[in-house]
Amino acid sequence: MELSQRVKNITPSSTLAITAKANELRASGIDVIGLAAGEPDFNTPEPIIEAAIKAAREGHTKYTATSGLSALKEAIVKKIAHDNKIHIKSENIIVTTGAKHALYLTFQALLNPGDEVIIPAPYWVSYTEQVKLAEGVPVIVNGLEENDFKLSLEQIKQATTEKTRAIIINSPSNPTGMIYSKEELKEIGEYCLEKGLAVISDEIYEKLVYDGAVATSIVEVVPELQKTAVMINGVSKSHAMTGWRIGYAVADSVLIKAMTNVASHSTSNPTSIAQYAALEAYTGSQESVEHMRQAFEGRLNRAYERLISIPGIRCIKPQGAFYLFPNVKRAAEMTGFSSVADWATALVEEAKIAVVPGEGFGAPDYMRLSYATSMENINEALDRLHTFMESHIK
Template sequence: MVRISKRMSLVAESPTLATSTKVKAMKAKGADIISLTVGEPDFETPKNIRDAAIQAIQENKVNHYTPSAGILPLRQAIIDYHQETDGVQYELNQVMVSDGAKNALYTLFQVILNPEDEVIIPSPYWVSYTEQVKLAGGKNILIDGVPENNFKISLEMLEKHRTNKTVAIILNSPNNPTGAVYTEEELREIGNWAVEHNILIISDEIYYRLCYHQQEAVSIASLSEEIKNQSIIINGVSKSYAMTGWRIGYAMGNQEVIGKMIQLASHSTSNPASVSQYAALAALTGNQNFVNEMREEFEKRLDYFFPLIESIPGFQATKPQGAFYIFVNAKEAATMTGYSTVSDFALGLLEEGHVAVVGGDGFGFPDYVRISYTLNKENLTEAIKRIKQFIQLKSNRN
């Protein structure tokens, strides 16, 4: 009989990937599905980045293993980029390139957590945080944010949940799924609290170039040398440069922690794909106009799409400040349409309304759905039309 480890019995499948898989299966059977689930830009990877990858192939730079930490030029480019953008300085032994930001987080948790170590996670949270902590033997300590404060947590809430087993806190700003952005003052308070209590700050900043309406995301490492030394920064090229499929992320921080992450990578992934590393190098060192143009387009889509979301019966939402998601309370809509849970409502919307959204269970808020606005205006408009028709039809039957 095949044996499965006990730790895997604790881990749930990623709901975003599960929904995406179901959408693809329905499309393969001919269904016309509009998917509002995708956590990736609908833009093409910029030509200069694609050209750099092709050139690296043609120059035979990508045929062999690279250092587990990533190629030296890319690590230096990451250092230079954050020196210029955030005013922080890292050394080469404080930077590790990984197979996407998700892998950087997974590797980090494996390195820092012992059984029953506690990690504070503000909720709603990205779906993989809790599962990765479980896989490392840690314990999730969830703090529910409130919509009135854009789901952000306070210092008082953190202190209430701190114990002698607390080893880390995860911050994600701009946030997936809410789009909330922590202010410099809020981050400084949390950072100083973490320094005082020797709690590691894991700052997931993968969306920090995607903020709207004069809102700016601040890298927590830029606030003081003490906070920087207490932080591991997670970032990558996936979101800002439309490179989700290239799978390049990175971690920056304490030399000892990064060193152990590199050591673990040498026994797991060996190294990130070499061709993707040269593409990422071009992304960070090349013209940055694409990032600004994409950000501006997402801001326009948000301004167009959010009022339409608000017009849907039974939907309630707070306008996001960053990323490219809207987190919607759909409990009333579920009740109106005869569903006992929002998860069932989301499934019905997919199967009958042919619009895919991600249920909030995996984000820690089961009364919500996450809706991505990475599609063009035509598809967003059609999605709203279908959602309204679905709700009206089911409400009349109910």
């Protein structure tokens, strides 16, 4: 079967592949600890589940408007006014099948063939592939470790050409957990405004911030960006709802209409009962969100201290999301591996811990380690890593 050039150009999601590998080993009875997960290990809070059951029982099982239920969009309008001090209308929102599809629709509606999108590396794996699927050109710019992996304005200026259409800002970042400060966002936002670049602001980890850190939306800092920015968010990470597939995009109504048009010919509306669940997520008590945040904070602090005591590993302390992103090049070299990818394979096979090598995030000297797992698993996994290092150092 001859496949399209479009699909030949993309690579499958490396994070999902590694989780699948760890699950497969586990299913065959091998005790692998997975530190590869990109999702909270908590169950969806009970009131949200109840809301979905109620919606199904009451017959809310039909198509909804493609762009989502009015009540849910109203709830998002209020959430944004409360959290970001930005005043939008329902016509500025599309509810989507996860934040991933909000991003997909954005690129489909925004890019012409050859349009360039600046993507800061390390990056979340789907950005580059989604840009390519829209016939755009990903322009990868490396965030430096000494600048907490964030792009400087100078780097953005250097990467901008007459073909640049957009830039992605993901703060807090997957995989690095870093957060752009208000000052940094202001500089970048004002530059994008001046150059007419769209800013795609992926804020999916906004609620998962630690040790007093605050994540601010670039649109809050530079409100004029409301015309040209796309805010991406959803309930997946904040409310432990990855499987329900509810995200959203906020943008100018013209872009939202175009995105809705694309959605109307692909997914149609996101699942009706999942939308009712998301409505409860945004309008009900936010106590469980804070409860989960605190659990992640405790794990981060424990895992970070333990990780940096392991030989060959260097790590900047993350401020958000639920990942550690250490430089492990030296660890791989010390144990006789020529690449972090080979070293990570040995970790699964010998130490029985699954991590994601940094290659897929555009940062081959690093690995991503998720602490969205129990404290017990974190302790055991890091003990195994330490033992592996000590027994293999050449």
